[in-house]
Amino acid sequence: MMKLLIMTGPLYPRVGNNANLLSKLFPFLKEKHEVMLLSPAFGASESELPETVFGCPIRWVTDHRQGWKRKLLYPAASKLKHDPGLEGEIGAKLIEEAAAELRKSFSYDAVLCTMQPYPATLAVSRMSGVPKIAYLMDPPDFVFDSLPWRTGQKQLPVALEKLDAILTTPFIRQAIRNTGREALWEKCVPVSFPHMEENEIVPTEQDVPMDPEKIHLLFCGALFPDVRSPDCFLEIVKRLDERFCVTFMGRNCEQFWKEYTVETRAQVRALPPQPYQVAVNAMEKADILINLGNNMLIHMPSKTLDYINTGKPIVNFHKFTDCPTLYYTERYPLSLNLYEKAFDPVRDTARFVEFCLKNREQRVSREEIEKTYNDCRPETIAAVLLERLGKL
16 A cells, blocks of 8 residues: 555635546545645635545645745745746745655655646655656646747746656647657656546536526636637627527636627526536536637647536537547537638538537437546546556
């Protein structure tokens, strides 16, 4: 039996996407090993933080002591290394200290981290005498030629090189090789995302009502047009009639709709981020799920696999002929893939409406999903992780 220390986040005040995905591995890791979580909750009161998360004991890093290192040394190092603040060098130093202190009571044999939070990855890269693995779910900034946001993660390439192994998607792995970082590429183990497990519907007071008389279209996820442009979908929304209800749910959706409202006869709702269970319930209740491919080739929306996991019909708007979403949606029996660079509003609205009317009550069986997407099952990925750990 191994003792595994896992750093993923954020876990407080809201559980982040990386944490939700990684948590799907925990039951399979805990079958034979002891698991402990370590997570930053900077600024939080320790009295309000839970002792367990996802059924695992957790140690929080709260930045409550404010000693001289925190006040003088860490800010100076943060400025010098161009990764400022708690989300960079200062946070990394605090997490590194907490991990060293924890090892006195929980003598962990290996460490697993995700790239979010970034300072946790920096902290893990500096730990010695223990195998270190990262699950790189999001492409790092250094693999892109240009970005729609200010470039960050200044120390990440060096930090990743100090790890023993990196689990990541085949697309990110190839992008790393394309940058010329051959040694880093060799550390990469290709895996998918652990989405494929049957959803549990647990009704909540926050559940989004869905009128059974309407055809419900749901976009679930972050909506930032610079990263994930919805222009072609909006052209279709303009042409929908009263039969349809369109729901946008996630980060920036409310602000997006205020700025980009289009005239339509369809009902449109824009909601802020919801608790994970609310989002799962909405995907299970909706008739058609809307997937918007990213403007950046390597970066695939993880919601693509959340959608497939429901078995519901999916319309996938993709911006590249080799978009990573197609690797999954072209295997899916209930998908309509619309290539945005060849988009025709009238023709493709007709195709869209026909697809919705024909398939709104259809569903791919659980057995077919698990067979077709075995590489996306949590137990498959947990086995890859443990096999890799066994070789270190």
